[in-house]
Amino acid sequence: MNLPFPLWLLLFPAMLGLACGSFLNVCIVRMPKGQSVVRPGSQCPQCNTPVRAWQNIPILSWFLLRGRCRACRKPISIMYPLVELAVCLWFLFCAVQFGVGYFGTGADAAMAAISYTLLGWLLIGLMLMDARDGLLPDAFTLGGGLMGVLLLAAGTVSLPADAGTVYATTPEKIVLHRLGWIILVTASLLLMRWIYRLVRRREGMGLGDVKMTAMLTAFLGLRLTALAFLAACIVGTMYAAYVAMRGKSFSSNAAWANRRNAVPFGSFLAIGGLVAIVVGNQILAWYMQFLR
Ligand SMILES: [Zn+2]
Numbered sequence: 001m002n003l004p005f006p007l008w009l010l011l012f013p014a015m016l017g018l019a020c021g022s023f024l025n026v027c028i029v030r031m032p033k034g035q036s037v038v039r040p041g042s043q044c045p046q047c048n049t050p051v052r053a054w055q056n057i058p059i060l061s062w063f064l065l066r067g068r069c070r071a072c073r074k075p076i077s078i079m080y081p082l083v084e085l086a087v088c089l090w091f092l093f094c095a096v097q098f099g100v101g102y103f104g105t106g107a108d109a110a111m112a113a114i115s116y117t118l119l120g121w122l123l124i125g126l127m128l129m130d131a132r133d134g135l136l137p138d139a140f141t142l143g144g145g146l147m148g149v150l151l152l153a154a155g156t157v158s159l160p161a162d163a164g165t166v167y168a169t170t171p172e173k174i175v176l177h178r179l180g181w182i183i184l185v186t187a188s189l190l191l192m193r194w195i196y197r198l199v200r201r202r203e204g205m206g207l208g209d210v211k212m213t214a215m216l217t218a219f220l221g222l223r224l225t226a227l228a229f230l231a232a233c234i235v236g237t238m239y240a241a242y243v244a245m246r247g248k249s250f251s252s253n254a255a256w257a258n259r260r261n262a263v264p265f266g267s268f269l270a271i272g273g274l275v276a277i278v279v280g281n282q283i284l285a286w287y288m289q290f291l292r
Contacts, residue, residue, distance in 0.1 A: 017091030018058035021084035032133035047072035058084040090120040111155030119219045123270040130266030136208030141215045148218030181222045186214045224280040228272035236268040
């Protein structure tokens with residue numbers, strides 16, 4: 001591995017990833033219930049006993065407690081340490097993969113690294129919230145989309161200003177271009193959703209899925225979002241076929257599992273988005289060679 005910076009600097013994204021993973025657990029558990037993610041502090045979801053500082057160390061505490069609450073002895077989900085580990089690994093991956101941006105070139109590369117890091121965090125959260133509760137909170141979809149556009153705009157600041165342009169400069173064009181795709185993608189999905197409802201007389205895609213796709217477009221642009229969406233459709237259809245064969249879904253939430261449309265499309269879209277960040281450009285390049 002040939003890093004453009006000393007290895008110890010990876011401690012920073014690793015620690016930040018653990019802390020952000022810990023906070024993501026709070027969001028995943030509380031947001032679908034409409035609870036505050038700030039107050040009260042961490043507590044056992046079973047018996048509401050406050051969690052002490054030493055019991056709140058990412059990953060480590062779950063093992064120290066042997067996966068059980070100190071007060072009520074009820075099991076603590078393995079989801080907690082796994083989310084912390086996943087977010088930590090994602091932050092490390094982004095630091096190494098896009099890390100040149102932190103120490104090298106310009107604001108656009110640095111902002112790309114930050115936006116991929118943030119997008120992965122949002123997607124891991126959305127994946128689990130849709131699978132557990134069938135919900136995609138606006139704070140993650142709409143709030144995330146806004147952050148995506150702001151980070152893109154911040155990244156264009158370092159680009160050279162082109163003199164003599166009458167209408168829009170390069171930074172303005174990049175941001176307007178992205179906003180245009182967001183509007184187009186959202187409008188197309190709303191139209192598809194409306195037609196589906198007219199023809200089938202039932203809900204196809206949820207509004208949350210539309211907002212989440214718009215959020216992906218804000219971060220990734222059109223092509224990588226289309227790739228993520230296509231991957232989600234393929235895997236989602238395979239999952240739906242499997243569930244139909246098996247006769248029940250995996251979710252422990254009975255109310256959600258009994259819903260007619262029991263495919264957590266947002267979860268598959270999240271997986272598609274993560275794949276698009278990691279290997280999306282390679283897949284697109286491979287696909288483009290057939291078009292020549
Ligand atoms: Zn407890």
